[in-house]
Each structure stands twice: as C-alpha cells, then as structure tokens.
Amino acid sequence: MTALLLLPLLLPCALPPLARQALARLAPAAALWAVTGCAVVLGGCSLAALGAFVLIGLLRLPLFAAFGEFIHPLHTAPALIVVPAAATSVGALAVCCWTLARSVLRQGRAFRTARTEAGRRPAAGDLCVVDSPRPDAYALPGRPHRIVVTTAMLRSLDGPEREALFAHERAHNEGGHHYFLAAAELAAHCHPALRPVRTTVRLAAERAADEAAAARVGDRRLTARAIARAALAGQADGTARPDFAAGATTGPVPQRVQALLGAPGRPRRGRAVAALLIACTALSGAAAAAGLADFHHRVEVAQGEEAP
Numbered sequence: 001m002t003a004l005l006l007l008p009l010l011l012p013c014a015l016p017p018l019a020r021q022a023l024a025r026l027a028p029a030a031a032l033w034a035v036t037g038c039a040v041v042l043g044g045c046s047l048a049a050l051g052a053f054v055l056i057g058l059l060r061l062p063l064f065a066a067f068g069e070f071i072h073p074l075h076t077a078p079a080l081i082v083v084p085a086a087a088t089s090v091g092a093l094a095v096c097c098w099t100l101a102r103s104v105l106r107q108g109r110a111f112r113t114a115r116t117e118a119g120r121r122p123a124a125g126d127l128c129v130v131d132s133p134r135p136d137a138y139a140l141p142g143r144p145h146r147i148v149v150t151t152a153m154l155r156s157l158d159g160p161e162r163e164a165l166f167a168h169e170r171a172h173n174e175g176g177h178h179y180f181l182a183a184a185e186l187a188a189h190c191h192p193a194l195r196p197v198r199t200t201v202r203l204a205a206e207r208a209a210d211e212a213a214a215a216r217v218g219d220r221r222l223t224a225r226a227i228a229r230a231a232l233a234g235q236a237d238g239t240a241r242p243d244f245a246a247g248a249t250t251g252p253v254p255q256r257v258q259a260l261l262g263a264p265g266r267p268r269r270g271r272a273v274a275a276l277l278i279a280c281t282a283l284s285g286a287a288a289a290a291g292l293a294d295f296h297h298r299v300e301v302a303q304g305e306e307a308p
Helices: 002-025 028-059 062-067 079-119 151-156 159-174 177-188 197-217 220-233 253-261 271-302
Strands: 127-130 137-140 146-150
Touching (some): 002 028, 002 197, 002 271, 028 197, 079 127, 079 177, 159 220, 177 197, 197 220, 197 253, 220 253
16 A cells, blocks of 8 residues: 555656657647646645545544544554655645645735736727736736737837737637646645646647747747847836746747747657646556555455454
C-alpha cells in the first residue's frame, strides 16, 4: 500500500520534460489539452496520496483507532515509516492550502480590478480601450468577455497589426484559455514539481491563439510582426491583470514568432509523447485508486467487517 501511494507523489516529476516535448511535437491546441489534463490528474492523485498518508498516521494513534471502532490492529507499514510520512504529509498539505489561498486572493483582487477598470470604459463590441501610457493588451474572461487594450498599445501598431492582435486575443476568449491557465495554476499548488508546467501551458495557449489569429487574418507574417511589435512595446511595466488573463505579449515571443514564420505544416509526430502522457496519468490514477482501495480494505479488516 505504501509503495502504491508513493507513485502519485513521484510521477509528477516526469511531467515538466514531457510537457515540453508535447508542445514541440503536438499541435498547440492538442498539447494544451493534453498537458493541462495530465497536470490536473497528477495533482489530484498526489493530494489523494498525501491525504491517505495522513489518515494512516492518525489511525495508528489509540484515540483515532478507538474512534474507528477497531477490534483488530490496523496492519500498515512500521510506525517508523508511517509516523514521519504522516507528519510530512500534514506539512505538505498545509503548504498547499496556504499557497493556494494566497494565489486565489491575489488573482481574485487582480480580476476584480481589471473588470472594474474595463467596466468604466465604453466598449465597442468586445473591445475595451483603456487610456494608459503603458502598452498592454489581454483577453479578460467574464460575462461578457472583453479584449482590453491600452491606447499606448494601439499607437504602437498599424491597422492590420491591430486586427491581428485583436484576433489573437479573441482566440483566447473563444478557446477558453483562461480555464487552462487557472487549472495549471491549481495543479501547481498540489505538487511542487508541477510548477514549471504553468509556463508550458501558458506557451501552449499563446501558440494556439497565434495559430488561430494567423488563420483568421490569413497572413502568418503579419501575425508574427504584430506579436513581435506588441511584445517590444509591452516590455514596459504593464497594467495589472490576473495571471489567467492571457495576452499576446506573454511567453517566449521569439519562439512564437519563429513558429509563425516557419512552414505551417503538420508538427512532428508526437504519438510517443502522447502515449507517455497517457501512461503517466493512467499509472498515477491507478496507483492512487489501488492504494486507497487497499487502505479501505485494511480498515474494514481492523473493524472486523471483512476477513483478512
């Protein structure tokens, strides 16, 4: 049981390199779905494993054993293993909850500020122009979705480049990319090894929006030029916005521009990477489920409800 529950805590360490390979070998939209889904599952399984270790440690204490109405000893790993594992798991879960709560409060404040700022400005359809000397543009989720762009950013681009920029931001809102970014942020607080995956998910979202914008305006070079000029203009301190509000100036812009200027052919085959992602996710889920089922069986045996 202990060995099974260790797997969900170790497998997230394999995701960051696999995520980078997935983005290089899969279409951006496919990589966005695959990496985000895998991160969420691995994060959830790691939390389940930590919770199981805490319960195992608690049930080794006489008070909780009496509360569980045990009539037989609970057969688990030796106390020298169980007690430190439970104490470590308690600390890890406390850190996860603390960092997640801080992130939720910070992102919530930034989102409310951005929505309030956008609500004060007249909108032309989904476009909201903010009078600011700081160049910035981003897709603001909510009801209704908004494309927020500052006057400084508009002055930095010509007409066709503005249309490419707007198409990029609309692709973020239409694709629901804020959900992927929020899910990656949540997974990052479940296991420290998943924190680098946030960067890959953000880049995948930007690459997917780049491709959608290029298809909408019908000019990959124009889209690349608009993103490059927007990124150069936006190197100054940008407006406050939540991390899940995607913008064209984020991520490694040179890599994105190079991808747009290259041939739009099919990406290299990524079946092996996709298979590894699926295997990693399935193994983590199976190990967590089997470990929890085994723990439940041992508890029922200790309660006298099942035979050993």
